[in-house]
Amino acid sequence: MIALLVASLGSAPANALNRGSGSSSVPTQHGLAQTMFRLDEQMDMYERPDLLDAALEEIPLQELHAAAEASVQANDVPGYEDGLANALVKWFKKDYFKWVDPIKCPSCGGKTEYREMGAPTAEETQGGAGRVEVHACAEGSNCSGVFRFARFNDPKALMKGPRVGRCGEFANLFCLFIRAVGLRARYVWNLEDHVWDEYFSPTLGRWIHLDPCEGARDEPLLYDKGWGKKMSYVLAFAIDGAKDVTRGYVQDWNATLTRRTRGSEEALHQVLTDVTKRRRLGLPSSEVKRLEIEDQVEAKWLSESEDRAKSPQAIDGQGRESGTADWKQERGEDGAK
The missing domain is CATH 3.10.620.30 (C8orf32 fold)
Known part of the structure; x- marks a missing residue:
């Protein structure tokens, strides 16, 4: 049935x-x-x-x-x-809890641009993340800042920080x-x-x-x-x-x-x-x-x-x-x- x-x-x-x-x-x-x-x-x-x-x-x-x-x-x-x-x-x-967008560069605070969907690390996987958005600094070659937005499913991981989504x-x-x-x-x-x-x-x-x-x-x-x-x-x-x-x-x-x-x-x-x-x-x-x-x-x-x-x-x-x-x-x- x-x-x-x-x-x-x-x-x-x-x-x-x-x-x-x-x-x-x-x-x-x-x-x-x-x-x-x-x-x-x-x-x-x-x-x-x-x-x-x-x-x-x-x-x-x-x-x-x-x-x-x-x-x-x-x-x-x-x-x-x-x-x-x-x-x-x-x-x-x-x-x-804060809305993640627009994502700022964690190094310089400038704008970022979406680069790719990356594989989660072991720690991110433990938090229930099956995929991770990788956002790179868009302010020029002087900054190499990267923000990994892990799509956590585990509430404990969401509570740990940075408490965005x-x-x-x-x-x-x-x-x-x-x-x-x-x-x-x-x-x-x-x-x-x-x-x-x-x-x-x-x-x-x-x-x-x-x-x-x-x-x-x-x-x-x-x-x-x-x-x-x-x-x-x-x-x-x-x-x-x-x-x-x-x-x-x-x-x-x-x-x-x-x-x-x-x-x-x-x-x-x-x-x-x-x-x-x-x-x-x-x-x-x-x-x-x-x-x-x-x-x-x-x-x-x-x-x-x-x-x-x-x-x-x-x-x-x-x-x-x-x-x-x-x-x-x-x-x-x-x-x-």
Whole structure:
């Protein structure tokens, strides 16, 4: 059965993986089904006690809790967990993790230019880097500075420094940080080369968009209506299940359906259903029931997404913040109509 589903969901183009956002953001030759299985397995990493302890050593919990309480008192957020998530994403983007581009020469501080995709060193491999971007100084022959941008997948390596990355590194590490502060987390993958996170809001009873690259919370139309990004698949993975959440992130579902060409909708639904069932095996029946009720609430919320997109509160025309101007324009994410 799995083999049939994998075949139905097809393969990505051979050139799908280039110098994009991160190693976990775009499927290569394996196809959509294998990408889903890999992302599902990735969620176990965020439950590891050693990683959670390491993350807590980095996070200023007292400061974040104070900010969360202040936002609740000011009625800026629906509930305490929402205030905590908001404080966490703002701190992470502003004070902790930085966008790598434009890459400066480590020797003279001048401009660099991309030279090649290099092989990782033993230390970089230990940090989960399968590839390394090599950027050389472009200021002339007087400087031979080189910056190696290793695409680390191990959160410990990302915490060690220099604490820079693109959206793959941002979303990976931030998902761990969400768990470390006690919130439920989902890792959200988009076929069009972007990844972000979500947290569960007990007050609202649903999953909430959270993008550490942009410092954004509860702005699901940021990409479609703001950046002008035409998406096809948006899939969310948690420790207790997986979900196709595309409908919550787009304005026009019918137009989106025409871009979903990686296989049948039935096969996609079946893989996600199987992943979710396996994740919930062995859970108490009361817990499974609670999760099923959450699923029903989310299904209703997703079905009403197009109506929300028409509301005056929906984000409008805000281009991408992270990344260089040329890079954003090349990707069609600068908000230009």
